Amino acid sequence: MRQILLFVSMAVIGGGLYLKLFYDVPDSQTQINFFVSWFFIIIGVGSLLVNIFWGNTGDKENRNKD
Amino acid sequence: MNRKVIFILILTVLSIILLTLISFGPLSNLRSQTSFNPESLLKRTSPINDLLTDYLNKDVRENYYEVMLPKEWLVKAGDKPGSYNISFPSGYGLVSLMDVPDNTTLELFILSQEEPRMKKITPGYQRLDYQKVKVNGNDAYILSFEEKRGNKDYLTITAYISGADNAAVIKLSANKDDFKSFEQSFNRIINNFNWRNQ
Numbered sequence: 704m705r706q707i708l709l710f711v712s713m714a715v716i717g718g719g720l721y722l723k724l725f726y727d728v729p730d731s732q733t734q735i736n737f738f739v740s741w742f743f744i745i746i747g748v749g750s751l752l753v754n755i756f757w758g759n760t761g762d763k764e765n766r767n768k769d
Numbered sequence: 770m771n772r773k774v775i776f777i778l779i780l781t782v783l784s785i786i787l788l789t790l791i792s793f794g795p796l797s798n799l800r801s802q803t804s805f806n807p808e809s810l811l812k813r814t815s816p817i818n819d820l821l822t823d824y825l826n827k828d829v830r831e832n833y834y835e836v837m838l839p840k841e842w843l844v845k846a847g848d849k850p851g852s853y854n855i856s857f858p859s860g861y862g863l864v865s866l867m868d869v870p871d872n873t874t875l876e877l878f879i880l881s882q883e884e885p886r887m888k889k890i891t892p893g894y895q896r897l898d899y900q901k902v903k904v905n906g907n908d909a910y911i912l913s914f915e916e917k918r919g920n921k922d923y924l925t926i927t928a929y930i931s932g933a934d935n936a937a938v939i940k941l942s943a944n945k946d947d948f949k950s951f952e953q954s955f956n957r958i959i960n961n962f963n964w965r966n967q
Contacts, residue, residue, distance in 0.1 A: 734792060734793070737792055741788050741792075742788060745785055746785075749780070752773075756771065
């Protein structure tokens with residue numbers, strides 16, 4: 704499950720970076736492109752970090768108990 | 770859920786709120802100042818003439834066009850998709866797209882709809898000339914008229930260039946006293962217009 708979430712997060716970041724750097728934005732849509740690309744990047748990075756840190760403390764506590 | 774996760778979630782939510790404000794809200798000025806690049810539309814400097822800068826407009830593929838404008842003129846993306854607002858000493862201009870209904874021709878549309886509309890909204894409108902020409906192989910109609918802006922008289926050349934989907938409109942106005950000095954530039958801009966929709 705965790706690996707799937709990690710993959711999805713990476714894909715979302717990749718999508719955001721693609722829209723930001725490579726997508727040929729029509730003149731009239733630069734504003735929405737700015738929002739969507741950064742939105743993907745923020746959500747992607749956020750979920751990636753949550754994925755990394757989620758339950759880490761719990762694991763340590765469990766290991767300490769053992 | 771540990772503290773780090775809560776911190777990350779709060780940070781993410783705050784970032785999205787900030788992004789929304791920068792994109793659409795009161796902080797949108799900040800975005801246009803930091804990433805403002807009206808010449809993002811600027812593609813390359815013309816190899817043909819050092820005095821002209823080449824603007825390659827891209828919005829809908831059928832309506833891609835290329836227009837060359839003097840380097841020293843101020844050019845900004847217009848409100849409508851595929852348009853540029855131009856300003857220069859003693860004049861102003863506009864390059865835009867115009868949707869012509871399928872049940873009429875461009876010429877008929879100009880004479881029956883556009884000119885009467887302009888007469889209504891333009892103070893002191895007085896037609897000076899109307900001619901049919903070819904611009905890079907496309908039918909074009911050039912309407913020249915005089916108008917009043919405040920106390921000053923302006924001469925305006927409006928070129929309507931037919932295209933595959935929309936027509937292009939190049940409107941260039943200059944103070945009547947200075948018009949002679951701009952006339953050549955105006956003609957050159959119109960003649961250098963090119964559709965890039967192939």
